[in-house]
Amino acid sequence: MKEADLIKIEAIQIAEAFNIKKLRAEFGIEAYSSSPSEIFYTLGNKKRYLYIFDYGVVVFANYTEAKKKELINFLQNYTTTAVHLDLFEEYRIEIDKTISKVVIKNDYVLVPYVDPSVLRIVMLNIGQSVALDYYEILTNELISSSKEYILELELHGKLSISKINLLKYIGKVLNVKNSIVDNLYILDDPNLVWDNEELNLLNRHLKTNFDINPRFKDLDYRLGIVEDNLRLFTDVLNVRESSRLEWIVIILIFLEIMIALLFH
Known part of the structure; x- marks a missing residue:
């Protein structure tokens, strides 16, 4: 296949987020299209394309x-x-003018x-796929750490984690959850597919090919498990704190009685 009939695409997760507004202002080239959450560039007389998303993914x-x-x-x-x-994640677009419809492999x-619209749809879905990879890793780490605490409960009937460390863990879980919720829009269909059946078909096929929706549902389910574990850990910690307070009260009463006896 000729190089002109092949477009190589690569999506990379560079950071947790991009400052899209500042980047667009300082990039020095007018964007082909943009929004508060993404920028799409056509460069080198439409020889190269660039798609940047605010959830930290760039697609070349x-x-x-x-x-x-x-x-x-x-x-950076x-x-x-x-x-x-x-x-x-790597992908490619092959152009065959003899076919009449899109074929997804x-x-x-x-x-x-x-054209730029076709490029945007393909690059968007690859970017979404890499972002989901990142959230899957974060969620797996949370699942693994919560399993350690559950195993400790099973073996010893208690949690050795301190209140401060538990609160840090809760904060980490909520941060991941909020990050995913903030980026729920990555599942939304882009506006340009609404009035174009061919682009809509391409978008739907790519979402199926990359398992975008099932992977997101799995993420949400696994985060739900982590949140259930958090509630359990919090209840155990509250019981531990209540027991500690009860002992403090008992000791104070005992000391008060001893002092009263000594002075009388």
């Missing part, structure tokens, strides 16, 4: 390694909490033509 199309590294270094100036998990999509 037809970028050389040198150009890609250069841009990643530039984007606009990140919030860099991610160093080597999270990326595991690692590429075959299209009769390509």
Whole structure:
């Protein structure tokens, strides 16, 4: 296949978030389209394409390694909490003018033509897939740590974690949960598919191919399990604190009685 008939796409999770407003103002090139949560660029006379999302993902199309590294270094100036998990996904678009409709494969999509709208749909779905990879890792870490505490309860009937560390753990869980909720819009269909049946079909096929909706539902289910565990841990901690307060009261009463006896 000719190089002109092939577009290589790569999505990378660089950070937890981008400052989209500042990045757009300082990038120096007019965006093809943008919103408060994303920016899409066509560069090099539509030879290269760039899609940046506020949830920390950047998607490259037809970028050389040198150009890609250069841009990643530039984007680091606009990140919030860099991610160093080597999270990326590759895909490609193959153009075949002899076909009449889109054909979706595991690692590429075959299209009769390509334009910025087609690029945006493909790059959007790949970006969503990488973002879900990141949230899956965070959720798995929370599940694993909560299992350790549950095992401790099973073996020893108590939790050794301190109140401060438990509160930190609760904060971490809520932070992940809020981050996912804030980015719920990644599941929404982009406006450009509403009046275009071909783009709508492409978008739906890609969502199915990358298991976008099932993966998000699984994330929500697993976070629900973690939240149930948090309620259990909080109840155990409250019982422990109540017991400690009861002993303090008993000791104070005992001391008061002893002092009264000594003075009488």
